[in-house]
Amino acid sequence: MASEEAGSVNMTGYIQHHLQHLQLSVGDGAFMKINLDTLFFTALTGLVFLLLFLRVSRKATAGVPGKLQCAIEMVVQFVDGLVRETFHGKSRIIAPLAITIFCLVFLMNFMDMIPVDFLPWLWGSGHALAGHDPAHAYLRVVPTADFNTTLGMALTVFLLIQYVGIKHKGVGGFFKEWFTAPFGPYAFPANLLLRVIEECVRPISLSLRLFGNMYAGELIFILIAVMTLGAGLTYFSTYLLGAGQFIAGFAWTAFHILVITLQAFIFMTLTIVYLSMAAEHH
Amino acid sequence: MIPNLTLVIQGFAFFAVVWLVMKFGWPHIIKAIEERQAKIAEGLAAADRARQELADADARVADEIRKARAEAAGIIDKAQQQANQIVEKARNDAIVEATKQKAIAAADIEAQAHKAREELRAQVAALAVAGAQKILKREIDSNAHKALIDQLVTEI
Numbered sequence: 348m349a350s351e352e353a354g355s356v357n358m359t360g361y362i363q364h365h366l367q368h369l370q371l372s373v374g375d376g377a378f379m380k381i382n383l384d385t386l387f388f389t390a391l392t393g394l395v396f397l398l399l400f401l402r403v404s405r406k407a408t409a410g411v412p413g414k415l416q417c418a419i420e421m422v423v424q425f426v427d428g429l430v431r432e433t434f435h436g437k438s439r440i441i442a443p444l445a446i447t448i449f450c451l452v453f454l455m456n457f458m459d460m461i462p463v464d465f466l467p468w469l470w471g472s473g474h475a476l477a478g479h480d481p482a483h484a485y486l487r488v489v490p491t492a493d494f495n496t497t498l499g500m501a502l503t504v505f506l507l508i509q510y511v512g513i514k515h516k517g518v519g520g521f522f523k524e525w526f527t528a529p530f531g532p533y534a535f536p537a538n539l540l541l542r543v544i545e546e547c548v549r550p551i552s553l554s555l556r557l558f559g560n561m562y563a564g565e566l567i568f569i570l571i572a573v574m575t576l577g578a579g580l581t582y583f584s585t586y587l588l589g590a591g592q593f594i595a596g597f598a599w600t601a602f603h604i605l606v607i608t609l610q611a612f613i614f615m616t617l618t619i620v621y622l623s624m625a626a627e628h629h
Numbered sequence: 630m631i632p633n634l635t636l637v638i639q640g641f642a643f644f645a646v647v648w649l650v651m652k653f654g655w656p657h658i659i660k661a662i663e664e665r666q667a668k669i670a671e672g673l674a675a676a677d678r679a680r681q682e683l684a685d686a687d688a689r690v691a692d693e694i695r696k697a698r699a700e701a702a703g704i705i706d707k708a709q710q711q712a713n714q715i716v717e718k719a720r721n722d723a724i725v726e727a728t729k730q731k732a733i734a735a736a737d738i739e740a741q742a743h744k745a746r747e748e749l750r751a752q753v754a755a756l757a758v759a760g761a762q763k764i765l766k767r768e769i770d771s772n773a774h775k776a777l778i779d780q781l782v783t784e785i
Contacts, residue, residue, distance in 0.1 A: 370633075373634065377631055378631075378632070378633050378634060379633070379634055380634060381633070381634050381635050381638065382633065382635040385635055385639070386635065386638060386639075386642075389639060389642060390642070393646050397646060397649060397650070397654075400658075401649065401650075401653050401654050403658070404653070404654040404655070404657040404661075405653070405657060407657050407658045407660075407661035409661050409664030409665040409667075409668055412665075416661075419658065420658065420661075423655075423658050423659065423662065424662065427659065439651060440647070440651050442655060443647060443650040443651035443654065443655040444647050444651070446650065446655065447643075447646050447647045447650045451643070451646060490639075493635065494632060494636075495632050495633060495636040495639050496635070498632055498639075499635070499636045499637065499638070499639030499640035499641075499642075499643060500639065500640065500643045502640050503640045503643050503644045503647075
C-alpha cells in the first residue's frame with residue numbers, strides 16, 4: 348500500500364470485483380442477464396450430488412452396504428425420519444425434495460470453504476493467458492450467495508406448496524380455504540389478505556435467509572482476505588496482518604462450517620413444515 | 630442482488646434435480662433400507678427362536694440325564710439286592726448241607742463204635758472162656774455153660 352488513498356481504491360476495487368457476477372446479456376434491461384458463474388457452479392454441485400446419489404441408489408443392496416452407501420443412507424434416514432415426524436400426509440415428492448434441498452444447498456454453501464481468492468485467481472490467470480484483461484474476469488463461486496439461486500429454489504418450493512395443497516384438498520377445498528381460514532367465511536377479505544401476505548412472505552423469507560447468510564459469509568471472507576491485500580514482504584505490518592488474517596480466516600472458516608450446515612438444514616426443515624401445513628386442513 | 634433471468638433457470642434446474650432424485654434415486658435407496666430393516670428384524674427373531682430352542686434342548690438333555698441316572702441307580706440297587714439274596718441262600722444251603730453231613734457222620738461213627746464194641750465183647754468172651762479153660766485145665770462144654778458165659782459177657 349503505497350498511499351492511503353490508492354490503498355482504499357484498491358481495496359474497494361478488490362471487493363467490488365469479487366462481488367461482480369460473470370454475466371451474459373441476452374436482451375435489453377437489467378433482468379435479461381444470466382449469471383454464468385452461478386449456473387456453472389450450481390451445475391457442478393448438482394452433478395456431484397446427482398452422480399453420487401443416483402449411482403449409489405442404483406446399486407443399493409439390502410445386503411451389507413459399502414461405506415459410501417452407508418453414508419448416503421445415513422443422510423437418507425435422517426431426512427426420512429424428519430419428514431415422517433413432520434409431514435403426516437402421503438406424498439412421493441416431499442422426501443426427495445427435502446434431501447435434495449439439504450444436500451444441494453450444503454454443497455453449494457460448501458463452495459464458500461474454498462479459499463475466497465483461489466478460483467477467481469485461476470479464472471483471472473486463465474483470462475490473462477488467453478490474452479484478455481484479467482480485470483474483467485469476474486467470478487463468484489458460491490451459488491447460494493446469489494439471490495437468484497435462493498429465490499429460484501424458494502419459488503419452486505412455493506409452487507410445490509400450492510401443488511401439494513391442491514392435491515390434498517382438491518381444487519374446491521384449496522380455494523375455499525383462501526376465503527374461510529382462519530377467521531371464518533364472514534371475514535373473507537381479511538382471510539384473503541392474510542393468506543396472500545403469508546404466501547408471499549414464505550418464499551421471500553426462505554430465500555433471503557439463506558442468501559443473507561451466505562452473502563455475509565462470503566463478504567467476511569473477502570474482508571479477511573483484504574488484510575494482506577497488495578502487501579509486500581518488506582513491510583513489518585505484512586507479517587502482523589498475515590498472522591491476523593490466518594487466525595481470523597481459520598476462526599471464520601471453522602464457524603462457517605456450522606453456518607452452511609445449519610442453513611441447509613433450516614431451508615430443508617422449513618420446506619417440510621410449509622408443505623405439511625399446506626397438506627393439513629385448517 | 631437484483632434478480633435476473635438466472636432466477637428462472639435456477640428454479641427449473643432445482644426442480645429438475647428434485648425430479649431426478651424422486652424418480653431414480655430415492656425409491657431405490659429407501660427400498661434397500663427397508664429390505665435390510667426387514668432382514669435384520671427377521672435375523673433377530675431367528676436368533677431369539679434359536680436361543681429358545683437351545684434352551685429347550687438343554688432342558689430336555691438335562692431331563693434325560695436325570696432320568697438315566699435314576700434308572701441306573703435303581704438297577705444297581707436291584708443287583709445288589711439280588712447278590713445279597715444269592716449269598717444268603719448259598720450260606721443257608723451250606724449250613725443245611727453241613728448239618729446233614731454231620732448227622733450222617735455222627736450216625737456212622739455211632740454204628741462203627743457199636744460194632745467195634747460188640748466185636749470186642751465177643752473177643753473178650755472168647756478170651757475169658759479160653760482163660761477159664763486154661764485155668765480149669767478141662768474142657769468146658771460151651772453149650773452147657775453158654776448162659777453163664779453170656780452173663781459174663783454182659784458184665785464186662
